[in-house]
Amino acid sequence: MKSESARVTTAEEARFRVSYPNSTPRAVKVIALDRKAEAVVKRLLQLPWNGASFFTASAFAAAPDQGASFSMTGWLADLAGLAKNLLDEVDTADLVVMVATAGENAQAASIIGEACSLKRVMTTALIVGGANASDEVLSKTLSHLRPWALMLVIANADDYIEDMLIALRA
Amino acid sequence: MLRKEQNDLLTQTGPGTPMGQMFRCYWMPALLADELPENDCPPVRVKLLSERLLAFRDSNGRYGLIDEFCAHRGVSLWFGRNEECGLRCPYHGWKYDVTGQCVDVPSEPDESGFKDKIKLKSYSLVERGGVLWTYMGPPDKQPPLPEWEFATVPAQHNFVSKRVQESNWLQAMEGGIDSSHVSFLHRGDLQSDPLFKGAKGNQYNLNDARPVFEVVESPGGLYIGARRNAENGHYYWRITQWVMPSFTMIAPRGNHSVHGHFWIPIDDQNCWTWSFDYHPVRTLTTAEVAAMRDGKGIHVKYVSGSYRPLANKDNDYLMDRAAQKAGKYFSGIEGIAMQDASLQESMGPIVDRTKENLVSTDNGIIMARHRLLRSVKAFIDKGVLPPGVDPVHQRVRSVAIVLPPDVPYKDGAKEALIARPGVAPASV
Numbered sequence: 001m002k003s004e005s006a007r008v009t010t011a012e013e014a015r016f017r018v019s020y021p022n023s024t025p026r027a028v029k030v031i032a033l034d035r036k037a038e039a040v041v042k043r044l045l046q047l048p049w050n051g052a053s054f055f056t057a058s059a060f061a062a063a064p065d066q067g068a069s070f071s072m073t074g075w076l077a078d079l080a081g082l083a084k085n086l087l088d089e090v091d092t093a094d095l096v097v098m099v100a101t102a103g104e105n106a107q108a109a110s111i112i113g114e115a116c117s118l119k120r121v122m123t124t125a126l127i128v129g130g131a132n133a134s135d136e137v138l139s140k141t142l143s144h145l146r147p148w149a150l151m152l153v154i155a156n157a158d159d160y161i162e163d164m165l166i167a168l169r170a
Numbered sequence: 171m172l173r174k175e176q177n178d179l180l181t182q183t184g185p186g187t188p189m190g191q192m193f194r195c196y197w198m199p200a201l202l203a204d205e206l207p208e209n210d211c212p213p214v215r216v217k218l219l220s221e222r223l224l225a226f227r228d229s230n231g232r233y234g235l236i237d238e239f240c241a242h243r244g245v246s247l248w249f250g251r252n253e254e255c256g257l258r259c260p261y262h263g264w265k266y267d268v269t270g271q272c273v274d275v276p277s278e279p280d281e282s283g284f285k286d287k288i289k290l291k292s293y294s295l296v297e298r299g300g301v302l303w304t305y306m307g308p309p310d311k312q313p314p315l316p317e318w319e320f321a322t323v324p325a326q327h328n329f330v331s332k333r334v335q336e337s338n339w340l341q342a343m344e345g346g347i348d349s350s351h352v353s354f355l356h357r358g359d360l361q362s363d364p365l366f367k368g369a370k371g372n373q374y375n376l377n378d379a380r381p382v383f384e385v386v387e388s389p390g391g392l393y394i395g396a397r398r399n400a401e402n403g404h405y406y407w408r409i410t411q412w413v414m415p416s417f418t419m420i421a422p423r424g425n426h427s428v429h430g431h432f433w434i435p436i437d438d439q440n441c442w443t444w445s446f447d448y449h450p451v452r453t454l455t456t457a458e459v460a461a462m463r464d465g466k467g468i469h470v471k472y473v474s475g476s477y478r479p480l481a482n483k484d485n486d487y488l489m490d491r492a493a494q495k496a497g498k499y500f501s502g503i504e505g506i507a508m509q510d511a512s513l514q515e516s517m518g519p520i521v522d523r524t525k526e527n528l529v530s531t532d533n534g535i536i537m538a539r540h541r542l543l544r545s546v547k548a549f550i551d552k553g554v555l556p557p558g559v560d561p562v563h564q565r566v567r568s569v570a571i572v573l574p575p576d577v578p579y580k581d582g583a584k585e586a587l588i589a590r591p592g593v594a595p596a597s598v
Contacts, residue, residue: 011439014518023527095530124530131387135581143576151530152384154578155538160540167528167536169171 025051026094028170030161031076031112032056034104038079040128040158041099045079047162052170054079055089057108074112079129084093090115095168098125098149103131106144126151126164131156172523172539180542181338181520183435184220189542189551190435193219194307194417195559197316198434199444200235200295201225201302202332210252210506219306220437225295226268229255233297234268235304237290238309241272262424266290293314299323300330301444317561318417319589320430320448322499328448329462330467334478335511337431338520339416339441343433345510346418347534349396349410353379355509358498363506365447365458365467369424371570371598374398374406381408385533386580390414390563391541392586394534396421400572406598407579409569409587412538414545420468422597427454428568429468439519442477445469445507446462450567451594479508487512565589570598 030052038056055076071131076084090096094157096116100106109125116123125145130138138154145152155161171179183190198218205214206227213226215238222238224247232255238246240259250257256273258265264285265274270292278284294305296314305312320328335342345351353375360372375404378398386393390413398407408421411430419430432444439473445468447454454462465471471480481488487503494502503509528536541557548554557563567589573582580587586596 009516009518011186011519014520017518017522017525022525026469094524097530122530123532135578138578138581139576142578146382146575151533152382153533154384154386155537157544160537163540163543164533164536167171167532167539168530169527 004070023169026169027092028052028056028095028097028165028168029089029093030097030099030165030170031108032058033098033100033106033108033112034058036101036104037099037128040161042079044162044165049165049170051094052165053089055084057112086112086115087119090121093119093121095122095124095170097161097165100122100125100127100141100143100145102127102129102141102154103137104141106141107142109148116148122151123149124151124153126161127152127154128158128161130154171526174524176447176539176543177520177523179546180539182438183339183342184339184438188546190219191193191307192549192556193435193545194305195311195313195556196307196415197303197305197313199301199332199432199442200304200434202330203297203300203302206233206302209425213248213250213252213257215246215248217436218304219435221306223293224257225302226252226257228252228257228268233269233295233302234270234292235295235414236266236268236270236292239290240264241288241290244273245524264288268292268295277320281458297330300325303390303447313559314561317564319450319565319567320428320446322591323448323450324453326453328446328452329427329459329469330446331462332442332444332477333470333472333507333511334436334476335441335443335515336439336519337441337511337515337517338438339433339435341514341517341521342441342443343416343418343431344535344538345514346431347392347409347410347412347538348435348532349381349383349534350531353381355500355513356506357500359506359509363466364461365429366423368427369598371406371408371421371423374400374598375408381532383500383533384579385511386539386578387537387541388566388580388587390557390560390566391417392534392537393580397579403570403575403576407569407571407573407583409571409579409583410534411566411568412534413563413566414556415542417558417564419566421568421570422595423570424597425449427458428595428597428598430568431468443507443511450589451592465505465507470505470511479511481505481508481512483512483515566592567595569596571596572598 032041076086224238256265263276270290272288381396384395392412394410411419416433422428425448429447481491545556
């Protein structure tokens with residue numbers, strides 16, 4: 001211990017923390033799962049972000065039947081309506097955030113979650129409008145999201161997602 | 171990550187600061203009742219929210235929390251004589267009662283009324299559950315007395331300790347809602363600590379090292395649920411309660427006592443960590459209390475005659491590299507409380523949150539900051555009373571429970587999340 005030039009952090013010592021960036025921007029892909037969530041995500045699009053991009057899967061709310069063939073190409077759209085390849089987007093993501101409205105169809109989570117699982121990408125799901133939702137309604141949304149979200153947040157206020165993305169340096 | 175101005179807003183709690191004003195909406199634990207054990211006992215110096223105060227108990231058993239310094243020439247009244255219903259400054263004999271009112275100025279004639287013009291700032295101080303609670307806000311806004319369950323159960327059901335933590339309150343409190351660190355930092359203690367071991371829930375913990383988290387807003391703050399797989403497709407949930415601004419309650423294990431914390435700012439670089447253990451429906455055993463006094467569970471051993479932990483920054487927290495290497499203590503520090511405190515203090519007195527890189531499992535922390543920021547703004551701008559002041563928000567319990575897979579835990583555990591006298595806690 002005597003060879004150390006600094007010991008535990010005092011107020012005085014805290015000034016000497018290295019002042020150099022300790023991370024590079026991360027790619028956060030935010031995907032609305034339904035029309036109401038899309039409105040929330042569209043609002044976010046107007047704000048400045050480091051590495052966040054925004055999409056919607058609301059037009060593809062129903063997941064294909066088990067075993068049915070489908071293509072992930074063109075399964076996702078950006079908010080201008082341009083089709084995107086889900087696997088390509090997930091492949092370049094550090095984190096995928098799925099935004100769902102309580103009571104709306106969140107089945108698209110299974111496709112996105114499957115893709116994230118395949119590419120080993122972390123998923124977070126955010127349920128908006130949860131404050132006024134009944135247990136039954138919330139339960140339905142949760143049953144779609146829980147198998148695919150490694151972190152799940154039920155927020156009363158729609159502005160939480162903005163704070164969350166800022167906190168994550170998105 | 172927080173912007174600097176947000177970090178400053180949340181970490182500064184002195185007089186006149188927004189966060190300091192919000193803290194002054196609440197009853198806060200100030201001292202253990204044992205610190206003022208009898209009438210006319212020695213006074214105790216107390217610093218809270220960056221104000222130096224003095225607590226004393228007068229000849230009639232009334233508690234007082236007053237400005238530490240004599241109005242005459244600024245002497246610390248800690249040197250005072252506690253006698254005949256007041257504290258007398260030893261310098262020139264000025265005397266104050268528990269309300270801070272000066273009741274005697276020996277050099278002035280009684281008839282002059284001079285003493286009536288002298289009054290030190292004072293705050294309410296009441297005993298509840300072995301703790302002396304203070305309310306430091308405007309007297310006309312004083313809320314009902316605190317109703318945290320640990321403070322309302324019979325004394326034999328309850329054990330409370332406190333320790334000085336050499337860091338800002340917020341980074342200490344954030345440790346209490348950072349459920350994802352348990353699988354690392356405390357992994358050695360679930361099987362060995364006498365206040366944790368033996369519960370069936372421990373096995374779920376050990377079988378599933380990657381819990382999934384769900385954060386849900388509650389009336390008073392947050393529920394932070396950690397989900398692990400149980401039998402038959404069911405989920406084992408551990409639900410932590412956070413009630414604003416700084417109360418946390420950890421999910422129970424088996425029939426062990428339930429425990430939790432308050433983090434109360436001393437000043438911006440130090441806080442009190444209050445740790446309580448109680449059982450709603452049974453007396454704590456002699457062995458349990460002995461273990462708590464011995465620093466097991468969430469409690470600590472002390473430097474003799476103080477509330478400073480025996481393992482502290484001046485002795486590198488008694489770091490044991492051999493125990494770290496052997497896996498006995500993941501960080502090399504003994505005891506759950508000091509495992510947490512050592513790392514939180516290592517961040518520096520006020521961690522620079524502009525440099526942090528949070529990840530999605532930190533959503534409990536992110537949401538807590540969000541609620542604090544939202545509440546302090548509403549309080550300062552519009553006078554909206556923050557969550558946690560209402561005693562209804564205080565009658566809560568943490569929960570460990572097994573539920574079917576599609577049940578929202580706040581509904582599946584709805585009854586169990588509320589403290590009900592005489593009802594056993596939901597625990598696994």
